[in-house]
Amino acid sequence: MELNAEKSADYEYIDSGDGGRLERFGPYVFHRPSPVALWRREQPERWERVAGVYHRSSSGGGHWSFSERLPAAWPVRWGEFQFEIKPTGFGHMGLFPEHTGQWNWVKQTIGAGGKGCRVLNLFAYTGAMSLLCARAGADVCHVDAVRDINAWARRNAAASGLQDAPIRWITDDVMKFVAREVRRGRRYDAVIFDPPSYGTGPRGEKWILEDEMLTLLDLLQQVTSDAPRFVLFTCHTLGFSPPLMRNLLLGWRDRFGGRIEAGTMVMSGAHCRWVLPCGFFARWQRETAG
Numbered sequence: 409m410e411l412n413a414e415k416s417a418d419y420e421y422i423d424s425g426d427g428g429r430l431e432r433f434g435p436y437v438f439h440r441p442s443p444v445a446l447w448r449r450e451q452p453e454r455w456e457r458v459a460g461v462y463h464r465s466s467s468g469g470g471h472w473s474f475s476e477r478l479p480a481a482w483p484v485r486w487g488e489f490q491f492e493i494k495p496t497g498f499g500h501m502g503l504f505p506e507h508t509g510q511w512n513w514v515k516q517t518i519g520a521g522g523k524g525c526r527v528l529n530l531f532a533y534t535g536a537m538s539l540l541c542a543r544a545g546a547d548v549c550h551v552d553a554v555r556d557i558n559a560w561a562r563r564n565a566a567a568s569g570l571q572d573a574p575i576r577w578i579t580d581d582v583m584k585f586v587a588r589e590v591r592r593g594r595r596y597d598a599v600i601f602d603p604p605s606y607g608t609g610p611r612g613e614k615w616i617l618e619d620e621m622l623t624l625l626d627l628l629q630q631v632t633s634d635a636p637r638f639v640l641f642t643c644h645t646l647g648f649s650p651p652l653m654r655n656l657l658l659g660w661r662d663r664f665g666g667r668i669e670a671g672t673m674v675m676s677g678a679h680c681r682w683v684l685p686c687g688f689f690a691r692w693q694r695e696t697a698g
Contacts (some may be wrong), residue, residue, distance in 0.1 A: 416486040421677040424684045425449035433493045434484050444685050462499040490567040491501035502534050506673040506686035516545040521637045528596040530582050531603050535561030542573035553580040553609045581609030595633040598627040605645040644687035666694040
């Protein structure tokens with residue numbers, strides 16, 4: 409299992425249970441659904457004082473109810489970075505804290521290979537991994553299908569002092585973009601992807617993970633350089649698992665050697681004994697000389 413490798417005074421995983429998770433983003437506490445939290449809440453009194461509750465609909469999507477007036481957005485610092493936080497219609501906040509468990513590994517893997525690492529970050533959302541890789545010394549291609557999300561990511565870059573970092577900001581359908589990169593002969597030394605279960609591209613392109621997964625993996629192997637460093641695959645889709653995701657990365661090990669690790673992304677808190685599963689990861693790393 410991967411625990412949070414980075415901590416933030418601006419964020420706290422407080423409690424979970426009875427199908428929900430309780431978190432503080434900056435000064436505000438939120439209750440969001442977490443169907444895997446089947447245990448009883450440990451701190452029931454903390455759940456009575458929340459700024460917002462996200463109610464998931466049985467037909468998909470959901471809505472927020474707020475107990476106080478919130479600003480349109482507010483900053484949260486995490487390590488060297490600052491992120492703009494706001495509740496979205498999908499129940500997201502603009503940052504996935506569970507992904508921070510991969511941060512140290514990504515930084516170390518980029519650093520271990522020396523200069524000149526080219527990273528392709530797909531389904532890149534508000535840019536946390538893009539900023540992390542850029543600060544570690546990589547050239548980054550950040551791809552997301554939603555123009556407003558990419559604008560949000562660029563604001564995060566500016567707030568983190570990385571407005572001039574070597575990041576290409578691409579608004580495009582991921583499959584079409586990667587296919588064009590293959591035709592252009594562009595190659596990347598590292599690939600990061602966090603595909604959604606379902607999605608829509610900027611021109612109405614439909615994305616269903618199970619239908620597109622093998623085609624995406626084939627394209628990603630074609631866009632991989634001759635001396636790649638790593639692949640990081642994270643996922644929150646129901647039915648996916650560490651063994652399944654490990655199997656999907658075997659093509660890189662077969663071609664380049666190296667090793668694959670897979671596991672569960674989790675949240676842990678200093679004052680909460682519940683370790684909360686939050687999706688899965690698989691990562692391939694090429695063995696370095698020496």
